[in-house]
Amino acid sequence: xxxxxxxxxxxxxxxxxxxxxxxxxxxxxxxxxxxxxxxxxxxxxxxxxxxxxxxxxxxxxxxxxxxxxxxxxxxxxxxxxxxxxxxxxxxxxxxxxxxxxxxxxxxxxxxxxxxxxxxxxxxxxxxxxxxxxxxxxxxxxxxxxxxxxxxxxxxxxxxxxxxxxxxxxxxxxxxxxxxxxxxxxxxxxxxxxxxxxxxxxxxxxxxxxxxxxxxxxxxxxxxxxxxxxxxxxxxxxxxxxxxxxxxxxxxxxxxxxxxxxxxxxxxxxxxxxxxxxxxxxxxxxxxxxxxxxxxxxxxxxxxxxxxxxxxxxxxxxxxxxxxxxxxxxxxxxxxxxxxxxxxxxxxxxxxxxxxxxxxxxxxxxxxxxxxxxxxxxxxxxxxxxxxxxxxxxxxxxxxxxxxxxxxxxxxxxxxxxxxxxxxxxxxxxxxxxxxxxxxxxxxxxxxxxxxxxxxxxxxxxxxxxxxxxxxxxxxxxxxxxxxxxxxxxxxxxxxxxxxxxxx
Numbered sequence: 001x002x003x004x005x006x007x008x009x010x011x012x013x014x015x016x017x018x019x020x021x022x023x024x025x026x027x028x029x030x031x032x033x034x035x036x037x038x039x040x041x042x043x044x045x046x047x048x049x050x051x052x053x054x055x056x057x058x059x060x061x062x063x064x065x066x067x068x069x070x071x072x073x074x075x076x077x078x079x080x081x082x083x084x085x086x087x088x089x090x091x092x093x094x095x096x097x098x099x100x101x102x103x104x105x106x107x108x109x110x111x112x113x114x115x116x117x118x119x120x121x122x123x124x125x126x127x128x129x130x131x132x133x134x135x136x137x138x139x140x141x142x143x144x145x146x147x148x149x150x151x152x153x154x155x156x157x158x159x160x161x162x163x164x165x166x167x168x169x170x171x172x173x174x175x176x177x178x179x180x181x182x183x184x185x186x187x188x189x190x191x192x193x194x195x196x197x198x199x200x201x202x203x204x205x206x207x208x209x210x211x212x213x214x215x216x217x218x219x220x221x222x223x224x225x226x227x228x229x230x231x232x233x234x235x236x237x238x239x240x241x242x243x244x245x246x247x248x249x250x251x252x253x254x255x256x257x258x259x260x261x262x263x264x265x266x267x268x269x270x271x272x273x274x275x276x277x278x279x280x281x282x283x284x285x286x287x288x289x290x291x292x293x294x295x296x297x298x299x300x301x302x303x304x305x306x307x308x309x310x311x312x313x314x315x316x317x318x319x320x321x322x323x324x325x326x327x328x329x330x331x332x333x334x335x336x337x338x339x340x341x342x343x344x345x346x347x348x349x350x351x352x353x354x355x356x357x358x359x360x361x362x363x364x365x366x367x368x369x370x371x372x373x374x375x376x377x378x379x380x381x382x383x384x385x386x387x388x389x390x391x392x393x394x395x396x397x398x399x400x401x402x403x404x405x406x407x408x409x410x411x412x413x414x415x416x417x418x419x420x421x422x423x424x425x426x427x428x429x430x431x432x433x434x435x436x437x438x439x440x441x442x443x444x445x446x447x448x449x450x451x452x453x454x455x456x457x458x459x460x461x462x463x464x465x466x467x468x469x470x471x472x473x474x475x476x477x478x479x480x481x482x483x484x485x486x487x488x489x490x491x492x493x494x495x496x497x498x499x500x501x502x503x
Contacts, residue, residue, distance in 0.1 A: 036479040043482040047444030054438035056092025056389040060102035064130035100153040101234035149221040153235035159197035163189040190231025202255040223271040241283025266294025274305035295320030313384035327391040328369040328409030331399035333362035435498040
């Protein structure tokens with residue numbers, strides 16, 4: 001047996017990424033004079049858990065608009081970062097239904113459902129301008145089928161209640177901590193779907209799914225609502241678990257069954273942060289709805305909460321756990337998600353979080369994003385995750401374009417000259433994706449402490465792969481023990497490493 005070690009390091013002083021590969025010896029542990037007891041990571045291939053299905057990203061209208069501005073060659077290079085065999089080799093794409101915050105403006109497939117209750121004016125012509133051409137180009141590039149997740153951000157405004165939430169965790173997304181209650185229904189600022197329109201919304205979603213299938217798009221997943229408890233300043237809709245259960249049981253599921261969609265498209269619930277997914281999911285799942293739900297989608301914006309995934313996996317072992325969104329909550333290269341006018345910035349004290357954030361160097365912010373990605377992917381994987389989908393494939397230097405204020409980061413950043421930059425976050429995602437491969441099975445591992453995060457898999461060819469994230473600034477020599485063998489791997493400080501054992 002031999003072991004190959006690949007290391008990705010990022011120099012925060014100059015923004016350069018260094019990737020090195022080397023072969024390291026695997027020795028019989030019985031031949032070592034003294035047992036290794038410190039800095040040990042145990043790998044246990046006989047302890048097997050979930051099969052991992054692969055990675056993906058979102059092709060929002062904004063991302064597709066930026067890609068359409070690139071030259072054909074540059075666009076293919078950017079798409080290859082995610083969908084090419086030398087890139088992430090993605091299996092999944094997430095697409096919003098009607099506008100989301102990463103749309104160029106607000107829109108919906110039926111302009112006025114009150115005037116048109118039969119939805120005769122339904123059209124996805126808007127999607128044919130930017131989204132569908134890019135999705136089809138990605139499909140042609142991939143060497144395998146791509147599965148599409150469709151997610152709605154809001155029903156048509158005319159079907160909703162005004163926002164009833166005066167305060168919300170919007171600050172977690174980099175927005176205002178308070179959202180003023182609106183006096184009329186809107187696609188934005190939350191509000192809820194009025195019960196008398198549940199059946200109409202189910203019919204609307206069915207039309208959307210069928211329209212995409214008619215375009216030749218391999219839609220296999222639908223999440224009922226993006227961020228079901230968020231009343232954000234962009235497109236949003238609030239559902240309690242009881243409301244969403246009624247909608248699923250009495251309206252959406254029967255409508256999809258009547259349309260013949262259930263054999264093709266699985267239904268995912270929650271699609272929001274991990275910290276309260278247990279309460280919402282438990283509130284929806286009962287003997288009647290159990291068979292209606294394919295899996296649980298979730299985001300990362302409120303912290304680790306890896307234990308929530310473990311508990312859900314144990315309670316509902318037949319349901320797919322899918323990470324469906326993540327991004328850095330700041331403008332690329334800056335530690336804030338919105339620009340303040342100079343006069344307002346001058347009024348803030350030096351100790352204000354915004355003033356402190358602005359002191360961070362761009363490379364430092366990029367590195368922190370990469371660490372967050374690796375930590376979250378490995379933590380999710382170790383608790384049962386089967387699918388991982390990132391947010392925008394690409395944003396510009398303002399963190400947009402968006403039809404609302406503010407901006408967020410992405411692994412690929414569009415430059416004004418029509419080129420793009422691969423961030424260190426992308427390099428970390430790529431290394432993980434090339435190591436913990438689709439079709440692999442997670443194996444048991446035991447880690448000595450909190451210095452490192454580790455996840456490991458058994459691949460279909462029999463090889464064993466592990467990814468190691470070193471949180472510390474110092475080099476650590478990890479002793480990898482597996483089936484009576486020992487491998488010493490020198491893991492540089494603040495680096496991400498992959499070890500692949502092959503016969």
